[in-house]
Amino acid sequence: LDGGLDDRxxxxxxxxxxxxLAAASMGADTVLFSTNGSSLSMQASIMSVAAPxxxxxxxxxxxxxxxxxxxxxxxxxxxxxxxxxxxxxxxHGVTPEALSHAFDTHPGARAxxxxxxTYYGVVADVARLAEVCxxxxxxxxxxxxxxxxxxxxxxxxxxxxxxGSDIAVASLHKxxxxxxxxxxxxxxxxxxxxxxxxxxxxxxxxTSTSMLILAAxxxxxxxxxxxxxxxxKRTIALSRxxxxxxxxxxxxxxxxxEIVGRSGVFDLDETKVVVDVQALNLSGFAAADWLIHECEMxxxxxxxxxxxxxxxxxxxxxxxxxxxxxxxxxxxAAATMPARGTMAIPAVESLFTDALLTPRDAFFAPxxxxxxxxxxxxxxxESVTPYPPGIPAVVPGERWTRSIIRYLRTGLEHGMHxxxxxxxxxxxxxxxxxxxxxxxxxx
Numbered sequence: 001l002d003g004g005l006d007d008r009x010x011x012x013x014x015x016x017x018x019x020x021l022a023a024a025s026m027g028a029d030t031v032l033f034s035t036n037g038s039s040l041s042m043q044a045s046i047m048s049v050a051a052p053x054x055x056x057x058x059x060x061x062x063x064x065x066x067x068x069x070x071x072x073x074x075x076x077x078x079x080x081x082x083x084x085x086x087x088x089x090x091x092h093g094v095t096p097e098a099l100s101h102a103f104d105t106h107p108g109a110r111a112x113x114x115x116x117x118t119y120y121g122v123v124a125d126v127a128r129l130a131e132v133c134x135x136x137x138x139x140x141x142x143x144x145x146x147x148x149x150x151x152x153x154x155x156x157x158x159x160x161x162x163x164g165s166d167i168a169v170a171s172l173h174k175x176x177x178x179x180x181x182x183x184x185x186x187x188x189x190x191x192x193x194x195x196x197x198x199x200x201x202x203x204x205x206x207t208s209t210s211m212l213i214l215a216a217x218x219x220x221x222x223x224x225x226x227x228x229x230x231x232x233k234r235t236i237a238l239s240r241x242x243x244x245x246x247x248x249x250x251x252x253x254x255x256x257x258e259i260v261g262r263s264g265v266f267d268l269d270e271t272k273v274v275v276d277v278q279a280l281n282l283s284g285f286a287a288a289d290w291l292i293h294e295c296e297m298x299x300x301x302x303x304x305x306x307x308x309x310x311x312x313x314x315x316x317x318x319x320x321x322x323x324x325x326x327x328x329x330x331x332x333a334a335a336t337m338p339a340r341g342t343m344a345i346p347a348v349e350s351l352f353t354d355a356l357l358t359p360r361d362a363f364f365a366p367x368x369x370x371x372x373x374x375x376x377x378x379x380x381x382e383s384v385t386p387y388p389p390g391i392p393a394v395v396p397g398e399r400w401t402r403s404i405i406r407y408l409r410t411g412l413e414h415g416m417h418x419x420x421x422x423x424x425x426x427x428x429x430x431x432x433x434x435x436x437x438x439x440x441x442x443x
Contacts, residue, residue, distance in 0.1 A: 018218040025225050026151060027162055028186040030194050032201060035213040038145040038183040040204050041169040042113075043069030045141050045185060047204075048197040049111040050075035052360075057102050057112040060352065061091045062143055064385045064420060066113060067395045070359045072204075078106045079355060083264025084348050088255070088276075089305065091348065091391075092264030093124025099132045107136070115143040116160055119301055119389035120255070120308060121272030122265050123147075123157040130164030139166035139191040147269070148176040148184070149313075152228035155236050157267035166191045175271070177313055178220035182213050223313075231313040232271075238320045239270045239311045245324045246273070249331050251280040255306075271311045273323075278305040278342045280331055285415030286339040287330060294333075295326040301388045304343040304411065343414040350403040353394065357432065362396035366433040372409065372426045375400040381430035386411060387419035400431070 015033065023031040034041045042065050050056040052074030058066065061082040070077050080102045083092040094114050103109060112133050116124040126142060133140040142160035144150075148170040150159040160168040168186045172178030185201070187194055247254045253276035259265050277287045288302035301308040309323055334340070345351075356379050357365070367381035378400050383392045386408075393404055408418070408426055418424045 015214055018214070018221070021218070022184060022221045023186070025221060026159070026184075026186050028168075028188050030187040032185040032187075032198065033214055033217055034183040034185060034201060034205060035181055035210045036183070036205050037065075037181045038143070038169050038171045039063070039065030039068070041183040041185045041201075042066050042141075042143055043072055044197065044201040044204050045167045045169060046070065046075060046111075046113060047073035047200040048193065049139055049141065055106050055109040057099065057106065057109045059094045059112075059114045061094075061118065061391050062113065062115050063145070063390045064383055064387075064392050064395075065390075066143065067359055067383060067392055071363045071396065072360075074358075074360045075110075076358050077355075078102055078109060080112075081352055083262070085259070085262060085264075086348065088259070089345060089348050090120065091118070092122045092262065093118065093266065094129065095264055096125055096128040096132050099129055103132065103136055109138065111139045111141055113141045113143070117144075117146050117157070117269050117272075119146065119272075120274050120306075121146070121269035122259070123267035123269065124264060125266035126158070126160050126163035126165055130166075133166075134164070134191075137191075139189075140164065141167040142169070144168040145171040145183075146174055146272075148172055148174065149224070149228065149232060149271070150269075152224050153232040153236065156232065156271075157269060161186050161188050167197075172217050172220045175310075175312060176220045177223055179213050179216040181210070182217040182220070184217070228313070235271055235311050235313060235315060238315055238317070239273060242273055242309070242311065242320045242323055243270070246275060246327055249327055251331050251334065252277065252327060253279065272300075273309040273311060274306055275309065275327065276306050277330075277334075280334040281340050281342055282334055282337065283339075283341070283343040283414045285343070285411075286337065286341075289339065289415060290330055290333070290337060291326055295322070295329065297322065297326045302415075303386075303389070304345050304414065304416075339415075341414075343410055345407050345410065346403040350401075351393065351407055353399050353401050353404060355395075355398045357397035359396045362432050367430045368433045369422075369428045370431050372405055372429050375429050375431055376402050376405060378431040381432045382422060383420045384408065384426070384429065385419045385421070386416050390419070392420075397432075400429070 046069040058077040142165040144160040255274035284302040299307040300310040
């Protein structure tokens with residue numbers, strides 16, 4: 001490992017060769033490896049396309065790292081609302097119509113940033129979203145962190161890059177057997193200044209890059225190239241068996257391909273098994289806690305009514321049998337669980353709010369502490385993020401509303417985990433001190 005993987009300056013070319021092999025396997029013109037995770041990769045990508053003060057269209061269901069990138073880089077976001085599924089109480093992808101409208105009202109925007117797939121496996125219509133951007137001569141950046149495996153098997157959705165995204169950021173540790181923090185920035189086409197992208201990556205990334213993570217990324221790429229098709233064929237079959245068996249358990253619902261075609265849903269990653277437990281009179285948080293404590297079976301995600309089980313290249317019949325048995329046992333025990341009770345949330349549409357300052361301006365403004373229940377109408381000075389999935393309920397510069405306060409308060413009562421807030425129990429929150437000159441951020 002000492003033979004050239006320490007950093008890009010002290011290299012014997014092995015890291016460059018590994019990036020070239022990754023580019024060839026992904027159909028990219030350029031690939032850059034990052035050992036600081038897709039969080040940093042998204043931040044570097046945003047900073048490479050929009051200078052401080054320039055507008056950029058940003059899907060409001062992106063991971064918190066994107067909003068942190070806006071704080072770091074100073075770009076002025078125009079938030080684009082994703083499609084709302086009122087039945088499932090869930091956000092899907094941004095629609096081409098919503099993105100086109102945002103460009104019509106903000107023709108100077110330098111790029112658009114979306115997420116596809118979502119944490120729930122929902123894939124947006126990236127091809128049409130890319131067309132919307134390219135007609136205006138600007139790039140599309142896709143948070144593709146959960147889609148690193150899409151290229152490997154034809155029964156999976158198209159990858160963001162192959163669908164037309166100019167930058168796709170993928171996490172090899174999520175679905176590709178790499179180590180934590182291994183991330184790929186894949187570039188295709190001529191709309192991205194790759195030199196500037198390398199510079200922004202260098203601004204943010206540690207100069208002491210991990211040789212172990214870099215080598216693991218190359219190994220994960222090779223493993224997917226040589227064995228990924230067969231392994232994912234098995235994974236997809238296992239997922240379909242798990243879905244069929246779980247759906248037969250009374251009180252358990254499984255989200256499947258029936259949602260494809262709804263607003264914001266172009267395709268679905270079947271390796272993410274999304275299980276609704278509200279008919280068991282449980283919240284997703286209570287279900288996840290029971291499964292880990294009673295079955296030693298961690299879920300990838302829990303929300304107010306669902307858990308998500310992620311099937312990977314490493315799963316087999318035995319692990320899927322454990323998954324099914326765990327849900328059967330939970331369903332049988334649900335009636336006597338002490339943490340019974342569903343979590344009611346406000347209408348999802350009501351959880352959007354106005355942005356009165358840019359995230360950067362609000363973050364660096366004078367801030368004060370106030371009780372959460374007194375924050376209504378105040379401008380947030382920090383991000384407050386249910387984690388996972390890591391989509392901020394409020395970002396710096398947005399206005400606190402009664403619906404958001406109620407959602408977070410109820411979530412905490414049911415076991416929601418809050419990240420980034422100075423007070424993770426949300427007894428208090430940071431707000432921008434008045435008076436402050438507000439310049440409304442469009443949505």
